[in-house]
Amino acid sequence: MQVVVEQxxxxxxxxxxxxxxxxxxxxxxxxxxxxxxxxxxxRVLADRLDNGEPAPELGQFFAAA
Known part of the structure; x- marks a missing residue:
């Protein structure tokens, strides 16, 4: 997942x-x-999984732009 960062x-x-x-x-x-x-x-993804809701593939990594 891409992380967008701004000051x-x-x-x-x-x-x-x-x-x-x-x-x-x-x-x-x-x-x-x-x-x-x-x-x-x-935390959001864990909550979704705990509640049987759809979540993105966990194999994806974060990337800061």
């Missing part, structure tokens, strides 16, 4: 995974924002 005007970083609607996270650094959004998406 806000106030200096914070925002990371988003467009393949999972609503999956975005802020961090003080680029790496922190990426780590937070990756953890969020893993």
């Amino acid at each position: 806000e005007e106030d200096g914070r970083w925002i990371a988003e995974i467009e393949a999972v609607p609503g999956a975005l996270a802020y961090g003080a650094t680029r790496d922190e924002a990426v780590a937070k959004v990756e953890a969020l998406v893993l």
Whole structure:
């Protein structure tokens, strides 16, 4: 899954995974924002699997752009 990363005007970083609607996270650094959004998406995917909902293939890896 591709992680889209941008720096806000106030200096914070925002990371988003467009393949999972609503999956975005802020961090003080680029790496922190990426780590937070990756953890969020893993929780979302685990929740989907636990509830028998469709989820993307888990063999895919995150890639920061």
